[in-house]
Amino acid sequence: MLMRNLAAKIALTPMMIIVAVVYVGCILWTFRTSFTSSRVLPTYDFVGWDQYAALFRSTRWIVSLENMFIFGAAYILGCLIVGYLMAIFIDQRVRGENTLRTIYLYPHAMSFIVTGLIWQWMLNPTLGLQDFVRNLGWESFSFNWIVDRDLAIFTVAIAGIWHGSGFVMALLLAGLRGIDAEIWKVSKIDGIPAWRMYIQVILPILLPMVLTCVFLLSAQAVKSFDIVVAMTNGGPGIATEVPAKYVMDYLFERSNIGRATAAATVMLVMVISIAAPLLYLRSFRKERQSGAGK
Amino acid sequence: MSAITVKDLAVSFGHLSVLRDLQLGVNQGEFLVLLGPSGCGKSTLLNAIAGLIEPEAGTVEIGGRDVTHFEPKDRGIAMVFQSYALYPKMTVRGNLAFGLKVARLPRGEIKRRVHEAAEFLHITELLDRRPVQLSGGQRQRVAIGRALVRNADVFLFDEPLSNLDAKLRAELRVEIKRLHRDLGSTMIYVTHDQIEALTLADRIAVMKGGIIQQLGTPREIYDTPANLFVASFIGSPSMNFLEGRIALEGDVFHYRNAIFDVPLTAYPFARPPSHGQPVLLGVRPENIAVDGAPKPGEFCAEANVDLVEPTGADTVVWCQVGTHSISVRVDAAQIINERQKLCIGFDPGRASMFDLESGNRL
Numbered sequence: 107m108l109m110r111n112l113a114a115k116i117a118l119t120p121m122m123i124i125v126a127v128v129y130v131g132c133i134l135w136t137f138r139t140s141f142t143s144s145r146v147l148p149t150y151d152f153v154g155w156d157q158y159a160a161l162f163r164s165t166r167w168i169v170s171l172e173n174m175f176i177f178g179a180a181y182i183l184g185c186l187i188v189g190y191l192m193a194i195f196i197d198q199r200v201r202g203e204n205t206l207r208t209i210y211l212y213p214h215a216m217s218f219i220v221t222g223l224i225w226q227w228m229l230n231p232t233l234g235l236q237d238f239v240r241n242l243g244w245e246s247f248s249f250n251w252i253v254d255r256d257l258a259i260f261t262v263a264i265a266g267i268w269h270g271s272g273f274v275m276a277l278l279l280a281g282l283r284g285i286d287a288e289i290w291k292v293s294k295i296d297g298i299p300a301w302r303m304y305i306q307v308i309l310p311i312l313l314p315m316v317l318t319c320v321f322l323l324s325a326q327a328v329k330s331f332d333i334v335v336a337m338t339n340g341g342p343g344i345a346t347e348v349p350a351k352y353v354m355d356y357l358f359e360r361s362n363i364g365r366a367t368a369a370a371t372v373m374l375v376m377v378i379s380i381a382a383p384l385l386y387l388r389s390f391r392k393e394r395q396s397g398a399g400k
Numbered sequence: 401m402s403a404i405t406v407k408d409l410a411v412s413f414g415h416l417s418v419l420r421d422l423q424l425g426v427n428q429g430e431f432l433v434l435l436g437p438s439g440c441g442k443s444t445l446l447n448a449i450a451g452l453i454e455p456e457a458g459t460v461e462i463g464g465r466d467v468t469h470f471e472p473k474d475r476g477i478a479m480v481f482q483s484y485a486l487y488p489k490m491t492v493r494g495n496l497a498f499g500l501k502v503a504r505l506p507r508g509e510i511k512r513r514v515h516e517a518a519e520f521l522h523i524t525e526l527l528d529r530r531p532v533q534l535s536g537g538q539r540q541r542v543a544i545g546r547a548l549v550r551n552a553d554v555f556l557f558d559e560p561l562s563n564l565d566a567k568l569r570a571e572l573r574v575e576i577k578r579l580h581r582d583l584g585s586t587m588i589y590v591t592h593d594q595i596e597a598l599t600l601a602d603r604i605a606v607m608k609g610g611i612i613q614q615l616g617t618p619r620e621i622y623d624t625p626a627n628l629f630v631a632s633f634i635g636s637p638s639m640n641f642l643e644g645r646i647a648l649e650g651d652v653f654h655y656r657n658a659i660f661d662v663p664l665t666a667y668p669f670a671r672p673p674s675h676g677q678p679v680l681l682g683v684r685p686e687n688i689a690v691d692g693a694p695k696p697g698e699f700c701a702e703a704n705v706d707l708v709e710p711t712g713a714d715t716v717v718w719c720q721v722g723t724h725s726i727s728v729r730v731d732a733a734q735i736i737n738e739r740q741k742l743c744i745g746f747d748p749g750r751a752s753m754f755d756l757e758s759g760n761r762l
């Protein structure tokens with residue numbers, strides 16, 4: 107077992123070492139720097155938890171965290187619901203299925219920057235949707251969430267959902283296609299309405315795929331930075347600030363490396379605490395299934 | 401009264417016409433088996449009866465009602481599939497009860513029906529398991545249970561045992577027979593396994609290319625097949641076919657070829673043949689006698705034993721008669737050696753005679 111592919115293993119070893127050093131090294135460096143008072147350039151003094159304390163006293167950081175959770179929840183839930191609905195729609199063997207699939211998947215091919223710019227324009231009260239509907243003759247129509255302090259973060263979520271649903275659709279469609287046609291026949295004879303099948307029978311079958319989606323989308327939500335910059339640049343005020351933007355701002359504009367690395371470390375901890383249980387759950391399910399197969 | 405009547409049924413998928421002008425009547429309480437090779441349209445016919453596919457033309461009546469345009473759930477049917485098609489993430493109990501819950505039956509009634517079905521199929525101790533935790537045989541029992549709780553008048557089975565190994569298959573076959581006896585409901589059962597067909601059926605419909613070739617009791621199908629296809633499809637090893645001609649001698653028809661000259665006085669011709677008509681004579685391996693001294697009016701042909709296959713209960717002997725290879729089924733007690741010479745003969749009254757051209761029984 108150990109000797110198999112020995113040559114390949116030897117050939118890959120330097121590469122593995124470099125990857126490990128670079129990845130783990132960077133993470134360790136970030137962690138170490140977060141305990142220093144570094145400003146423009148990194149220093150190597152030790153100030154304990156000072157940077158973390160300052161971080162959690164900062165209103166902007168707290169708002170950023172709140173926004174990340176609101177955005178993440180709306181984004182993930184929205185992508186799952188819209189993506190599942192689109193997959194179900196395509197699975198009805200509609201005409202022009204390939205075209206539709208491409209259209210649905212198209213937004214995913216765009217970067218978050220482009221997505222943000224498109225939606226920034228679409229939702230701009232004087233240029234986009236609102237103006238368009240008013241010009242159609244509905245003078246009192248108003249959709250100005252993007253300039254509303256309480257609702258602006260949801261416009262970012264809408265843009266994110268537009269971007270991510272196609273991906274969820276593609277994944278779940280593959281799952282739907284794998285479902286035994288005879289289950290559908292049985293459901294017709296049992297007289298079970300399609301919507302109940304999709305919720306009570308099909309969704310549980312697709313659960314592993316849904317978990318994969320949740321996992322990937324939540325990583326995306328934590329990282330989200332470009333979409334906010336392109337759409338609202340954190341405004342109005344600090345209403346749509348997010349942690350990743352906080353890190354970038356402190357790293358470059360405010361030249362406060364210590365604070366930025368502390369914030370980055372907190373983000374890393376959050377990602378791990380989301381990912382670990384999900385990964386654990388998945389491996390646990392796999393084990394149970396292969397165990398039952400024996 | 402017919403429980404199920406199918407009239408002038410036609411089904412096609414795009415340009416592919418699978419069933420045309422199909423007629424079928426199933427009696428109340430009857431066990432009808434649809435038997436045929438893969439792709440002959442058995443499932444298509446069953447699905448059309450169930451309402452799972454829309455027929456192009458024709459009508460389906462169940463219990464005297466024209467249900468051609470009814471939803472499957474309103475046809476009073478229950479169905480069992482080859483792949484079991486259990487709801488994978490529900491427990492066995494959930495699988496049995498789901499349809500009843502959706503139909504808003506009272507809780508007590510659901511509980512009673514689930515309990516009864518589970519009892520009947522010996523799956524009571526499995527009720528809280530999930531399908532992944534069951535063996536194939538247990539899964540199919542659950543699928544049958546799910547059909548059972550519907551209290552339907554008509555049961556449709558689409559190759560329910562094809563995914564099981566031989567032992568389980570035999571076991572569940574008996575179970576299904578018991579089910580039919582105890583419920584007395586009308587059942588249509590699709591299979592391509594002739595043993596299942598012969599053991600279960602009240603009547604068998606043998607299909608090929610979307611057409612019912614013969615509809616009759618297992619005995620009729622086995623003893624007097626209506627054409628060459630039915631004759632060769634049923635029976636293992638299959639019926640022996642010998643080419644020859646009809647010859648009229650005096651007022652007695654004879655079957656004649658280079659080796660055999662068989663007087664056909666005992667053969668019940670459906671329509672009288674003509675002198676010189678080319679025919680195929682079919683005779684089942686177990687209807688061939690070996691070595692017995694031919695009785696008066698019978699005949700005997702010399703055969704060289706080629707191969708001997710003991711199957712346990714009996715032995716199949718392959719022998720060469722002239723240019724023909726013929727299989728003979730003999731009692732296991734009878735000792736026959738390879739390369740031995742035999743004298744073989746058969747009762748013409750139990751043979752089948754087919755027109756060579758049309759393949760139809762004479």
Ligand SMILES: Nc1ncnc2c1ncn2[C@@H]1O[C@H](COP(=O)(O)OP(=O)(O)OP(=O)(O)O)[C@@H](O)[C@H]1O
Nearest residue numbers: 413416418436437438439440441442443444445592
């Ligand atoms: N949904 C479909 N679309 C197109 N062709 C189909 C479809 N279902 C069946 N057919 C075709 O119709 C014919 C009959 O199919 P059917 O499933 O009824 O055969 P069957 O007798 O049940 O065979 P098997 O023993 O393999 O189940 C086949 O030639 C098959 O290719």
Ligand SMILES: [Mg+2]
Nearest residue numbers: 442443444558
């Ligand atoms: Mg079939």
